[in-house]
Amino acid sequence: MARTMNISDTTVDRTFRIATGAAAVAIPLLLLLFIVQLTWGSLPAWREFGPGFLIGTEWDPVAGRYGALPAIAGTLLTTFLALLFAIPAAFVTALYLADAPPVFGGILSQALDLLAAIPSVIYGMWGLFVLAPIMQETIQPFLSETLGLGRIPFFGVDGDGFGFLTAGIILALMILPYISAVMRNVFLMTPPMLVESARGIGCTRWEAARDIMVRYGARGLLGAIFIGLGRALGETMAVLFVIGNISEVPTSLYSSGTTIAATLANHFAEADGVLRAVLFALGLVLLALSLAVQIFARYYLMLTNSSRGEK
Amino acid sequence: MTMMNNNSISARRRGLFRRRLADRIVRLLSTAALVIAIAGMGWILWNVCARGISVLSWSFLTESTKPWGIPDSGIANAILGTLEITLGAALIGIPPALLGGIYLAEFGRGTRLAGIIRFATNVLMGMPSVVVGLFVYALMVVPLGGFSGVAGSLALAILMIPVVLSTTEEMLRMVPDTLRESALALGCSRTRATLAILCRSARSGLLTGILLAVARVSGETAPLLFTALWSDGWPRDYFTGPTANLPVLITEYSTNSPFAEQHAAGWGAALTVTVMVLLLNIGSRIIFKEKHHVR
Numbered sequence: 076m077a078r079t080m081n082i083s084d085t086t087v088d089r090t091f092r093i094a095t096g097a098a099a100v101a102i103p104l105l106l107l108l109f110i111v112q113l114t115w116g117s118l119p120a121w122r123e124f125g126p127g128f129l130i131g132t133e134w135d136p137v138a139g140r141y142g143a144l145p146a147i148a149g150t151l152l153t154t155f156l157a158l159l160f161a162i163p164a165a166f167v168t169a170l171y172l173a174d175a176p177p178v179f180g181g182i183l184s185q186a187l188d189l190l191a192a193i194p195s196v197i198y199g200m201w202g203l204f205v206l207a208p209i210m211q212e213t214i215q216p217f218l219s220e221t222l223g224l225g226r227i228p229f230f231g232v233d234g235d236g237f238g239f240l241t242a243g244i245i246l247a248l249m250i251l252p253y254i255s256a257v258m259r260n261v262f263l264m265t266p267p268m269l270v271e272s273a274r275g276i277g278c279t280r281w282e283a284a285r286d287i288m289v290r291y292g293a294r295g296l297l298g299a300i301f302i303g304l305g306r307a308l309g310e311t312m313a314v315l316f317v318i319g320n321i322s323e324v325p326t327s328l329y330s331s332g333t334t335i336a337a338t339l340a341n342h343f344a345e346a347d348g349v350l351r352a353v354l355f356a357l358g359l360v361l362l363a364l365s366l367a368v369q370i371f372a373r374y375y376l377m378l379t380n381s382s383r384g385e386k
Numbered sequence: 387m388t389m390m391n392n393n394s395i396s397a398r399r400r401g402l403f404r405r406r407l408a409d410r411i412v413r414l415l416s417t418a419a420l421v422i423a424i425a426g427m428g429w430i431l432w433n434v435c436a437r438g439i440s441v442l443s444w445s446f447l448t449e450s451t452k453p454w455g456i457p458d459s460g461i462a463n464a465i466l467g468t469l470e471i472t473l474g475a476a477l478i479g480i481p482p483a484l485l486g487g488i489y490l491a492e493f494g495r496g497t498r499l500a501g502i503i504r505f506a507t508n509v510l511m512g513m514p515s516v517v518v519g520l521f522v523y524a525l526m527v528v529p530l531g532g533f534s535g536v537a538g539s540l541a542l543a544i545l546m547i548p549v550v551l552s553t554t555e556e557m558l559r560m561v562p563d564t565l566r567e568s569a570l571a572l573g574c575s576r577t578r579a580t581l582a583i584l585c586r587s588a589r590s591g592l593l594t595g596i597l598l599a600v601a602r603v604s605g606e607t608a609p610l611l612f613t614a615l616w617s618d619g620w621p622r623d624y625f626t627g628p629t630a631n632l633p634v635l636i637t638e639y640s641t642n643s644p645f646a647e648q649h650a651a652g653w654g655a656a657l658t659v660t661v662m663v664l665l666l667n668i669g670s671r672i673i674f675k676e677k678h679h680v681r
Contacts, residue, residue, distance in 0.1 A: 084575040091577040092493055098485035099494065102551070103506035105544070109513075109521055116524050164419040171416035183420065185671070190427040192667045194605020196633050197656050200640050201430045204649070248426050255423075279409035302512070309514020311608035312633075316641060336516045340611055343523065358520040362513075369512040373505065 113362055116355035123349060128356060134322035136345075141353045143360065145322045149239070149332040150361075152325050153314060156243025157307040161251045162300060168251070169258035170284050184259060191252035199316035202245045207317055210244075211236030215329060231329030237319040240328040245313045254303035261295030261379060262288050295379035301372030309365050311336040335361045431660070438657025441650045451618050451630065454645050461655050467535065467621035467630040468659075471614055472604045474539030474624070479546040480596060486547075487554025492580055504552075511548040518544050519609030527613060535621060535629030538614030542606060546599040553595025557588040590673050597670035605663050607633035632659045 120128060124141065131142020172180045172187075215234035219225030225232040234240070265288045273283040289296065319331020320341055333341070335357050346354055449460030486503070494500030522541040527533055561584050569579035585592065615628040616638055623629075632655050639652035 084577075088576045091580070092489075095485045095489035095493060098482040099489035099503045099551075100499070101482060102486060102503055102510060102547070106506045106510060109517070112521055112524055113517075164423060167412065167416040167419045168423055170412070171420050174416075183424075186424065189664060189667055190424075192601060192663055193427070193430070194607070194633065194659055194663060196605065196607040196636050197430065197434060197660055200636055200652065200656055201433055203640055205430075205433050248423075248430075251423055279405055281409040281412040282405065284412075305512040305514075309516060311514070311516040312637065315637075336514060336608065339516050339520060340608055343520075343612055355520065355524065358517050362517050365512060365514055365517070366509060369509045372512070373508050 109362060110359075113355050113359040117352055117359050119349060119352035120356040123352075128353075129360070132324055136350065139349055141350070143335075143353075143357060145324045146333050146335045146338045146357060147360065148324050149318070150308060150334040150336070150364075152239050152332075153242045153246060153318070153334055154304060154307040156239060156328075157246035157250060158300065158304060160243065160247035161254055161303060161307075164247075165251050165254035165258055165299075165303070166296075168255040169262055170288075172255065172259045173262035173288070174280060174284070184256070187252045187255060191256065194312075195249060195310060196312040198245050198249050198313040202241060202313065203316040206245065207236035207241055209236075210234065210241050215240075229327050231327035234329035235331075237317050238329045238331050239318070239325055241317045242314045242334075245317060246307050246310060249310065249313055250303040250306050253306055254299050257299035257302055257376075258296055261292035261299060264295070264379070265291045292379055294375040298372045298374075298376035298379065301368050301375065305365050305368040305372060308368060309336055309361060311340050315340050434653065434656050434660055437650070437653035438660075441654040442657070446651070446654055450620055451635065451651075453618065454643070454648060459651070461632065461635060461651060461658065463618075463620045463630040464632045464635040464655060465658065467614070468604065468632045470621055470624050471535050471538045471542065471610070471629060471631055472600060474536060475542035475546055475603060476596070476600060478539055479543030479599075480550055483547045483550035483599075484554055484592070487551045488558065488580060488585075490551070490555040491558035492576075492584075504555075507548045507551055510544075511552070514608075515541075515545055515606050516608040516612075519612035522609065523612040532626070533613060533615040533628045534626055535614050535624035538610045538629065538631070541609035541613050542603040545603050545606060545609065549599040549602060550595050553598070554592055557591030557595065558584055560591065561588050590676070594670045594674040597666050597673070601663050601666035601670070604666070605633060605659050607637055610634050611637070 120141070124131060128141070128143055129147065130144050131140075132144045133140040133142045134145065135141070168187075172184055174180075175183065211234060215231075215236070219230065219232050219234070224230050231238075231240070262284075269287050269291065270283050273287045274280075278286065314334050315337045318333055318337050320333055320337060321331050322333055322338070323330070325332045338357055339354055339361075342350065342354060445458055446460045447465070448462050449458050450463040451461060452459035486507075490500050490503060494503065518541050522537055522544070526537040526540060530537075565583060565587060566579065569583040570576070574583065610631055610633055614631055614634070616634045617628040617630050619630070621629045636652050636655050636659070639648040639655070643649065643652075
């Protein structure tokens with residue numbers, strides 16, 4: 076009796092182990108399948124346009140000519156603007172949160188986490204109905220005329236409220252909680268002894284933060300930035316509503332344009348034949364970009380963990 | 387001699403003054419950034435609440451959407467559709483994610499394979515949701531010849547899996563090894579020890595992970611554009627036809643409609659989604675906190 080139970084127990088154990096292992100191994104396989112599927116789907120586009128697809132600027136459905144440059148340039152520009160606004164703000168916010176009294180800092184951190192949970196379509200809708208009119212009536216005239224920034228080439232003169240600057244601002248608001256949460260964790264990882272010693276020899280809070288916490292977690296901070304970069308690259312809805320959706324290479328910060336994600340969301344319904352392959356090719360470009368970013372992010376975050384000997 | 391002393395003291399004072407000033411400025415900037423961030427978010431939430439509440443009514447929540455001009459339209463079909471799609475995603479995604487997490491925490495410690503799996507999970511977690519939508523579009527929608535609710539569920543499930551998997555691993559790792567050893571010493575099989583003892587003692591953590599993942603995907607829009615799409619009818623053909631859902635309703639009503647009534651309905655739907663997501667989030671946090679206090 077006991078013997079049979081033992082045997083069946085081993086069988087159950089083996090099955091259980093195989094089942095869990097299979098579920099776990101499915102994850103890397105899924106990732107491979109993503110790459111294979113998108114590459115396969117995009118083959119007709121590469122065959123038709125060659126590598127020149129990546130720097131082509133045409134988008135002519137009638138003639139069947141497509142180029143990816145407007146979408147790629149737009150993605151890079153919105154991501155750059157978002158990081159430009161979000162990184163300094165996230166950095167000082169994280170410093171504040173790491174330095175604040177635990178209860179207060181805890182509540183604020185929870186609030187920031189909750190705000191990171193708001194769906195991106197809400198940000199998009201808010202951008203379309205609330206932010207874009209304000210940009211058009213107040214902020215863009217103020218920047219271009221009152222401050223005279225309009226004379227700088229590429230900045231833009233007459234904005235209609237839509238375009239890259241608006242998209243960058245919304246993206247920045249969206250990714251700020253992510254970046255600052257990771258940065259806060261990196262700061263909190265600094266051994267308290269180091270910070271206290273710095274304060275003990277008379278450093279101000281800012282000096283302790285700059286010379287101890289930032290140095291100590293420099294690679295983690297880079298990882299945090301890459302996490303935000305990854306989110307900004309692939310964000311669809313928040314951008315789609317305010318980018319203007321025309322396939323043109325950006326000429327100024329106020330000009331309308333498109334991003335890879337927005338192009339995908341805009342054209343999938345009419346997608347057929349070569350346009351479908353073009354969309355897969357764009358998806359493949361986005362996948363490659365975000366894979367690279369994720370790998371860097373993980374690499375730097377891993378370095379901070381292991382250099383501390385915690386794992 | 388005294389003059390030199392005086393000079394160096396005043397220089398030192400100036401240095402101290404400058405250092406203190408820098409400290410103050412940075413602290414001011416931190417506070418300002420935090421206030422701007424929270425105020426910005428508060429502003430968004432305020433807009434959603436103020437504009438959303440004005441259209442909320444009993445019929446808005448119980449009637450289905452109708453083409454413009456027909457009275458008594460609501461968003462009930464989209465609410466039901468969102469529930470269907472999210473529940474489907476949970477059914478597809480949670481079991482493999484739990485199993486995978488168990489493997490990483492119980493069987494795969496320190497192995498190279500586990501390292502690869504963990505890395506792939508992290509990469510998948512940062513994957514843009516629009517790419518996931520495109521993937522499922524190619525995998526299901528094109529071969530089967532049409533949009534369907536179940537394709538939407540599959541896309542959302544792919545987004546949920548890495549989140550649930552990594553929280554499962556983390557939570558099981560927090561269970562002390564002595565508990566594992568005691569269970570095995572009492573003669574439990576590995577399966578029984580894992581399911582009945584370890585998962586049980588980590589259950590609030592597992593639940594937190596699941597709720598957070600559900601909250602994360604229930605507002606996702608981009609993958610649904612490629613899969614579930616949109617329909618004005620009640621969500622009856624989940625397996626075969628386009629299925630109504632709240633995020634795509636918001637997109638449709640705010641970008642593809644010139645009518646103020648539909649914009650208002652969009653705000654109502656936005657409020658519904660936001661409340662749903664925030665409740666799930668807060669709920670999962672409360673569950674997790676209570677457990678921690680008990681410990």
